[in-house]
Amino acid sequence: MRLRCAEELLFRALMVLSTIAVLSGLLLIIAVITVKGAGALSLDMITRLPTGGYYLGKEGGLLNAIVGSLLLGLGATACAALLAIPVALYLQHDYAGRRRWANLVRMSLDLLWGIPSIVYGAFGFTIMLYLGLRASLLGGIIALTLVELPIMARAMEEVLRMVSVELREASYSVGATRWETMRAVVVRQALPGLLTAILLAFGRGIGDAASVLFTAGYTDHLPRSLLDPVASLPLAVFFQLGTPFPEVQQRAYAAAFLLLALVLLVSVCSRLLTRRLSRHAVK
Amino acid sequence: MSHIVVEGLSVRYNGQPALDNVSLEIPDRQITAVIGPSGCGKTTFLRCLNRLIDTMDQVRVSGRVLIDGADIFAPRANVISLRRKMGLLSQKPQVLPMSIYDNVAYGPRLHGVRRRRDLDGIVQRCLKMSSLWEEVHHRLRAPATGLSVGQQQRLCLARGLAVEPEALLCDEPTASLDPLSAQSVERLFVELKSRYTIVLVTHILRQAKRLADYVVFLYMGELVEHGPAERVFNNPRDERTRKYLEGVIS
Ligand SMILES: Nc1ncnc2c1ncn2[C@@H]1O[C@H](COP(=O)(O)OP(=O)(O)OP(=O)(O)O)[C@@H](O)[C@H]1O
Ligand SMILES: [Mg+2]
Numbered sequence: 001m002r003l004r005c006a007e008e009l010l011f012r013a014l015m016v017l018s019t020i021a022v023l024s025g026l027l028l029i030i031a032v033i034t035v036k037g038a039g040a041l042s043l044d045m046i047t048r049l050p051t052g053g054y055y056l057g058k059e060g061g062l063l064n065a066i067v068g069s070l071l072l073g074l075g076a077t078a079c080a081a082l083l084a085i086p087v088a089l090y091l092q093h094d095y096a097g098r099r100r101w102a103n104l105v106r107m108s109l110d111l112l113w114g115i116p117s118i119v120y121g122a123f124g125f126t127i128m129l130y131l132g133l134r135a136s137l138l139g140g141i142i143a144l145t146l147v148e149l150p151i152m153a154r155a156m157e158e159v160l161r162m163v164s165v166e167l168r169e170a171s172y173s174v175g176a177t178r179w180e181t182m183r184a185v186v187v188r189q190a191l192p193g194l195l196t197a198i199l200l201a202f203g204r205g206i207g208d209a210a211s212v213l214f215t216a217g218y219t220d221h222l223p224r225s226l227l228d229p230v231a232s233l234p235l236a237v238f239f240q241l242g243t244p245f246p247e248v249q250q251r252a253y254a255a256a257f258l259l260l261a262l263v264l265l266v267s268v269c270s271r272l273l274t275r276r277l278s279r280h281a282v283k
Numbered sequence: 284m285s286h287i288v289v290e291g292l293s294v295r296y297n298g299q300p301a302l303d304n305v306s307l308e309i310p311d312r313q314i315t316a317v318i319g320p321s322g323c324g325k326t327t328f329l330r331c332l333n334r335l336i337d338t339m340d341q342v343r344v345s346g347r348v349l350i351d352g353a354d355i356f357a358p359r360a361n362v363i364s365l366r367r368k369m370g371l372l373s374q375k376p377q378v379l380p381m382s383i384y385d386n387v388a389y390g391p392r393l394h395g396v397r398r399r400r401d402l403d404g405i406v407q408r409c410l411k412m413s414s415l416w417e418e419v420h421h422r423l424r425a426p427a428t429g430l431s432v433g434q435q436q437r438l439c440l441a442r443g444l445a446v447e448p449e450a451l452l453c454d455e456p457t458a459s460l461d462p463l464s465a466q467s468v469e470r471l472f473v474e475l476k477s478r479y480t481i482v483l484v485t486h487i488l489r490q491a492k493r494l495a496d497y498v499v500f501l502y503m504g505e506l507v508e509h510g511p512a513e514r515v516f517n518n519p520r521d522e523r524t525r526k527y528l529e530g531v532i533s
Contacts, residue, residue: 177363
């Protein structure tokens with residue numbers, strides 16, 4: 001009995017310690033970014049484009065990267081969602097989920113998830129060369145869509161699968177088709193989870209530097225069409241950290257802080273949205 | 284001819300027989316109780332009647348189920364209109380993730396009722412039939428999940444009634460309800476049987492005795508005995524039925 005109590009205590013201590021480690025890691029990252037970047041944070045930074053000597057420490061801002069990241073992130077997330085939702089629905093037991101090749105699809109998604117994003121960037125770049133496209137917003141969105149798709153599809157599939165068979169049967173039993181059941185019952189019930197999946201993918205996408213390096217390029221201007229190159233925050237961090245000037249490096253941390261704030265903002269907004277939307281969900 | 288006729292129905296899960304060559308006619312506009320010990324195939328039998336069995340893994344169904352003379356397992360049979368004809372009430376109430384109103388209007392909307400006034404009428408009529416109207420008419424727009432379990436089960440009944448079924452298939456519909464709610468559901472069945480054929484799976488013998496007009500006794504996938512309730516309860520012909528009724532096997 002003493003042994004069992006000791007065991008209980010030991011493992012609970014382990015759990016608490018691990019949780020604390022994770023939390024303090026997060027806090028530490030935020031603290032470092034804030035402390036190091038705070039000096040460079042200013043209104044200019046989020047409202048102005050970089051001027052000629054910005055990367056040497058002169059004045060200007062990172063509006064180009066902020067807008068660019070938002071366009072890339074939102075665009076890719078929208079494209080990925082358009083593909084991931086049908087895939088996730090198709091992988092449900094009501095459709096192909098039971099067949100052997102559904103497992104093949106799941107496995108390929110898991111594999112795609114593991115591919116480093118620089119490879120997606122290189123892949124996208126090859127395709128763009130083949131099509132005669134330059135580095136552009138469109139190219140960046142395509143590469144990021146590839147990065148986000150496996151995460152989103154897999155997360156969505158898991159979330160949809162949580163909707164109970166009995167609930168689906170309740171819909172079938174009044175004469176609903178599979179699609180009607182999916183649309184009106186399964187998706188509706190899984191909505192909070194689906195939004196979380198989208199958010200997860202958005203967070204991954206907007207923070208990714210490697211895949212947009214070749215495909216979206218970098219520029220000091222705002223894009224005027226899908227075919228213009230576009231800047232992004234992760235690359236702004238990357239380029240500025242690589243300079244020898246301390247003030248510019250400080251701006252890199254400020255850019256990282258902005259990225260973090262952006263993800264947080266989107267996250268909070270969609271949580272609020274979910275709460276409204278899931279008013280009817282069956283617990 | 285009665286409208287549900289089962290001929291040589293067998294079901295296997297993964298090769299394991301769950302129903303073996305069941306043949307019977309289910310009388311119209313009466314309550315037919317399907318009884319038998321746990322695992323004897325009651326749920327399986329019920330799920331054949333609206334072909335929900337199709338949605339399960341690794342099942343083989345053979346034999347025929349004729350509804351209004353047409354085999355529901357025929358390749359050309361229309362599952363949608365079949366399920367519409369055969370309402371389902373499950374053991375645990377399954378309300379849809381929407382408002383009370385939308386739960387009842389769900390079926391009619393799918394089947395093409397669009398006009399607001401028509402829907403309002405259907406919702407009111409069905410909620411009244413399942414004696415829920417008085418309790419919920421002032422909060423039709425509230426989430427259905429806010430209802431008590433007993434109310435939820437009556438809402439599920441209303442949802443089933445809203446598509447104008449011909450039969451109601453009920454799988455232990457009172458199993459998760461408190462005694463009072465169970466009583467009110469039972470009372471509803473008695474009211475509804477003048478208009479619907481009711482197939483009631485139950486493992487509560489007393490419930491079967493209270494409600495049934497006709498009794499079907501299954502034992503290990505085999506149809507052991509079926510007949511008018513009076514006769515089966517007072518005068519079982521088969522030894523196994525007698526033992527089950529006496530509570531020797533359960
Ligand atoms: N999905 C399934 N896969 C494999 N075997 C199953 C499945 N569902 C039911 N069975 C088996 O089929 C037999 C009949 O099951 P069924 O659910 O019809 O019994 P039941 O009479 O409804 O039992 P209970 O009173 O416990 O609900 C049982 O032996 C059961 O183990
Ligand atoms: Mg059962």
